[in-house]
Amino acid sequence: MTEMPPAPAGSRPHGLPPRFDRPHPLAFLGWVLALAFLVAAVQGTGFSLGRLADGLPAIGRMLDRMFPPNLERLPAIGKALLVTFQMAVVGTVLGVILALPLAVLAARGLSPHPLVRHAARSLIAFFRTVPDLIWALFFVIAVGLGPFAGTLAIMIDTIGFCGRFFAEAMEEQEKGPQEALTAIGASRTGLVFSAVIPAALPSFTATSLFSLEKATRSSVILGLVGAGGIGIELKVAMDLFAYDLAATIILAIFVLVLLVEQASGALRRRLM
Secondary structure, three states: OOOOOOOOOOOOOOOOOOOOOOOOHHHHHHHHHHHHHHHHHHHHOOOOHHHHHHHHHHHHHHHHHHOOOOOOOHHHHHHHHHHHHHHHHHHHHHHHHHHHHHHHHHOOOOOOOHHHHHHHHHHHHHHHHOOHHHHHHHHHHHHOOOHHHHHHHHHHHHHHHHHHHHHHHHHOOOOHHHHHHHHOOOOHHHHHHHHHHHHHHHHHHHHHHHHHHHHHHHHHHHHHHOOOOHHHHHHHHHHOOOHHHHHHHHHHHHHHHHHHHHHHHHHHHHHO
16 A cells, blocks of 8 residues: 655645635734724614514514505505606606716716816716715705605716716727727717717616616605605604504505516516
8 A cells, every 4th residue: 555645844734625824914903903893883883682672572563553454545555656656767767868978978988088087977976975865855955845856866866876887888898899980080979879889788778777676766765755756655654653554555665666676677688
């Protein structure tokens, strides 16, 4: 029986899995600080499994009062749900239309000047950073209560969401067709509409459909601050402790969001 040759000095025994590499002292310090921050964050938020366990009976009593759902206001709920979806659709369409030229200005290689590109990227980042609920509050002050304020808030949020991904999609396209058009004297506008946008159109479509899903969910929340839609119905029901009516509204919202997500997913699969 042949003997295995001795392992070289410093090598791991044959068959044993490799050990983790010893981290760099700075990396180890970073992990320790991150863990310490996590512990402090848990304490700062007051997270407590005991309080959660004590609150479970209250959740059970609320769920007991939610069922069976109250269907008396179903026609009014359906109308408010339709307004919610209309807000999402109009806000998304307007946002996508306005996001496209802003994304062209923000795209590397298509923007006319680096300063313009940085300004466009900063504006997109600003639109994306401010929550849509804050935009809704601004527009409620500007145009009053109702779905118009919610539609404007969704439009601004969509510009921020789509503008970033539209710009990235255009930057990732192959440069060959663009260079060929440039060689024959095509203008910047012709280059964008003849080579860049047609190549990035599938990505644009997928991003727009994702934005519609996002807007449908957001439009529900915007009603809580008076921006129209089903959200105000849900807020009133919860304020009046009409949990059976709130259950009907929540189920209606669930059906709407599910239908939009299923239709959006089917369209994406068909187009991609």
